Every structure is written in structure tokens, then in C-alpha cells.
Amino acid sequence: GDSVTQMEGPVTLSEEAFLTINCTYTATGYPSLFWYVQYPGEGLQLLLKATKADDKGSNKGFEATYRKETTSFHLEKGSVQVSDSAVYFCALSVDTGGFKTIFGAGTRLFVKA
């Protein structure tokens, strides 16, 4: 079945460090890929998305590229800030006659000043 696997956390980084959170997926058909972020005490919000192979989604300094050949959608940011501390969820959405979104387990990021 369709699934999303992302690296386990927590990930702890110092401010201005480079961030990579790995995400790979399995899917029948041609999914759209998303990264959502959940800040402490808040609901999820869309961070970025990509809907076809080689698309790059970007927002707030984060970016991820839809890699069909490696079935990956790794999240990167060149210089993290304390305010980036949150839980990050990789997700895919597939057409099931309507559609269904499948989430990864989430990766908690702590950024130290």
C-alpha cells in the first residue's frame, strides 16, 4: 500500500546549522507530495508542496524536490532558526476516486540558540 517513511527524531541543531529531514514514499499512481509543520500547541499548516516529478517546493527558506527516481522528497533549509523548532510531517496525496492523504510519523526538530 501507499506509505511515507521519514527519519526519526528528535533532531537537535544549533542555530544557523543546515537541516535535512529525509522522506521517502511508496505509492501506486502519481502522488502529490507535501511537507506540513506543526508548531507547539498549534495545528498543522502547509509548508510546501510539489505535484510532479522534479518540481521544487519552497517556502520560508525551506525547500524540497520531488524525486521520482528515488521516490524521495527530502526537506532542506540552509540556516535554521530557533523559531523553526516544530514537528515536520511529510505526506503524500493519492487519487482514490476522491483523494486520501497519508502522513509520515513526523520528525521533531529542536533548534538551540
Next chain:
Amino acid sequence: GAVVSQHPSWVICKSGTSVKIECRSLDFQATTMFWYRQFPKQSLMLMATSNEGSKATYEQGVEKDKFLINHASLTLSTLTVTSAHPEDSSFYICSASQGTGNNQPQHFGDGTRLSIL
């Protein structure tokens, strides 16, 4: 834009009580709404998909008589946890989508923390 309001944000009640959670799309029409359950430090588990004017589609293992979902309009879906017990304590999150294609992102409510004593 694309704001989803979920109410209440926190409920504490006695075992055996039924609890209703509302999910509203404030500035768009949501053809599809989703209900999730999130356990501590875990991912979201899809409970059901709700389409306006039709019966909800429940995921395997989710009791439809326990978790009643109504999607009466394009801006409102409700989840009622009937005869709630302590094991139903969890964080419930709704989301809504503006379109029907799989390229549409979901817009999430802030969640409802349900505690059953």
C-alpha cells in the same frame, strides 16, 4: 485565506458522555473534510473522509457508530464521540480541502484535546 476553525479546543468530561466537535471552513467551501486522531508524539491517523451531503467513509478499524460524522453543508462537518470512555481520550484534528484533486493541500483546524475521566 483558507482558514479552518475547530471547536472546542479542549474538552474534559465524564465517561459515558457524548461529545460533539465542530469543524468549519471560514472563507472557502470545503467539498471534502477529514477527521484525524493524533496520539502523543505520533503521526495523524485518518479516521474518516467526509463529503458534503453523503455518508462519511471510515477507515478500517474505526467504529462508525462510535464516531458519528455529519457533513451537513460545504462549510461544516461535525464529529460526535458517542458514549466516550477514557480510551477515547486523544487529540482530534479536522482538515478541509477546497478541491477534489490530489494536488490540493489540506487546511487544518487547531485540534481538539479530548480528556475522558
